[in-house]
Amino acid sequence: MDDSNRIHINNLPLNKNISDLMKPTLNKIDLVQQFLNNPSYTSDLESFIDDNERQKQYLYKNFTDEMMMYTFVHKPSHIQEEYNKKEETKKEYIRDLLQFYGMLVSHEEFFKEDVVDFTEGSLLKNLDRRHVRRYQEWLKNEAPLRNRKIGYSIATMARKIVVIKSFLKWLHEVEYIKIPLHMAFLNNEVRMKDRPDRDLSYVEAKALIDYYQNHPFNHALLTLLATTGLRIQEIAQGRWCDLYYDSGIGEYYFRVQGKRDEIRHALIKKLVFERLQTLRVRRRLSPHLDPTDKTPLFTTNRGKAYDFRDLSKYVTNIIKQTNFDFIKYKQGNVTPHWFRHYFAQEAHRSGAPLLFIQNTLGHKKVTTTEIYLKEIMKKENDAAQYIDEKKY
Template sequence: MEINSIFKPTSFPDVLSLPSSRLLDDSMYQSVMLLVSSDEDDRGNYNYARVSNLGMIYLYVHRKGTKRKEQTKKDYLRELLLFLNYVHSLGKHDLRDISRFEVEQYQMQLEQTYPKTTTLAKKIGILNSFFDWLYREEYTTKNLTRGLIPVRIDKEAIPEREIDEEVLKESIQYFNNHPKVKSLLLLLGTTGLRLNEVITPNFSDLTYDRTRNRYYLRTVTKRGKIRMANIKDYVLEELLEYRRRLGLNTKIDKNDTSPFYPNRLGRHYSLSSLSSSLTEWMKESGLVTTQNQRVTPHYLRHYFAQAAFAAGAPIGHIAETLGHSLERTTKENYLRNSLKKQHDVSELVDIRLTN
């Protein structure tokens, strides 16, 4: 990332042509912050007078204390550059010239393009956070967040992500001769791990706990926390068979830096590639929800939570296992229907007629 593109006024077409890898490169962040902070005023405000709109996006995406992961940064960059494209379409080349009304119009466009409330809420959330930061840093004099209306997500409209255990078993058995797919379905279904939490660890992250007589995989969750996921023996057996077919080591070795779940070349999978492939594999095997809807890899995380709850696991333990900071997330997003069924009092009311 060249420092000139952050400070020099940049025409918008040039902004769009910048490779994402340059915008994602945070190597210039500290240098830029040193420059803008060198002219701090007596109220503690930094001087962003020389920073372009692109530079402000760069500073916002990489700002310290947010702990944003690479994919999150990509999402933020995409949404903010799309907004700048909208600004340019209005004949303006500086987002500080945008009006509250024009922000409202942009949200209307998004609502027409993205009717799914969860998708829309994410986009509006990114813009709201960016506008708020610009205003608090006094880069803008207008509080553009006033032009955004929070998106209310209708929980009842979210697709039910319930999978019948027998249907899942049939899907897994469909891949009996394909340990690559079978082991992955078993891994996700018995651990509740996200797909990224399976493909990121190395084989050296797999350890055996003699006290508990169990295998554990050390992985990093979405929020950067360490999770020790229990890998059941029969699941590990399938994974080792897959590694064996690839010619990889199958003995636990703390020095083995090969991927825990490798691709056919013995390397780490890319998340998008494996997610797409697994979705197609599940479709091929006939795996659907109880409402006969298509499933994605994330649905197996829901299956895990629901199966654990049905087996008597406390909600707090399920939340902790899944890495949810709030039990509310587990209740509302993963166990909504399970709790409705559990709390239903119909069984207490009986008007059966007797002869």
């Protein structure tokens, strides 16, 4: 493969309107982002790899840093497509990789001074362990966030590091870089004490639901979250046809596709179903069960499906707008995810076995479910409850 066949990041055939993409307002990272988000190059890069293999050359000969990032994000890992990375997962990978690579690009001149025998044409090949550690420190202490805070939380930082470590490990495995940089990160495991409390009492959850009893959309959405423990993403992608009545059991169910494409059937209480029907009537949609009705479970005012991020922000905002005193004392914003914790705790208080709660929430490991219940179980296991207060 000669250089004429290379995909150069400054001359990417992103689409037919390439002239629009080359406007001065677009910097290198903007172009890289558009490149990584465009799935049409997968077959081209695979052909380059095949050509190199055919010629008994290094598989990634003439690949740029950007091409390596693209391959890492889009390369299939399983023969069955449904087991490969989902689009949302790819977007998350791209976001974290771009943040990492953007830092490298913005400090290119520093690398040229700091690295002995700097290799032109690649920033990743010039990385050393100290640079990786410095990036981890930047995430912790210097990264500017939208809410004007500095530095990511331990949990967010840990999630980002997982992606970068995986990428660097792969680069080393395929011999694109010589140093096992993924081993340079300091341990950033999220310990139990570092996890924020996301506890809502029954009184608090009920107060939030009742506050919006005259608002069909909010009322149905908050009730659904509290009584099912569903993820906001599962709700956002849900359709009316996913609701059905099981005559054998005598209950309504909502078919959801969770993480790892696992199908779960969430029990929908009759009260919740009625509130969903009220919302449907308000939206001028049929409230009757229909296996052919593919309209979203929760629609925008224009009848479209919500992006789960937008729906999550919406829930966070309507909770904040209640101005309840207890909201002010919580650790951070009360988000939809708090209701998963609430559901687990309320189910536990009501006598549900731990295994039932795990299966309902779709947790792969029971230890994850135990995290949701850590505080309530501590209180239940408090030895002081065995002391008879009448003795004093």
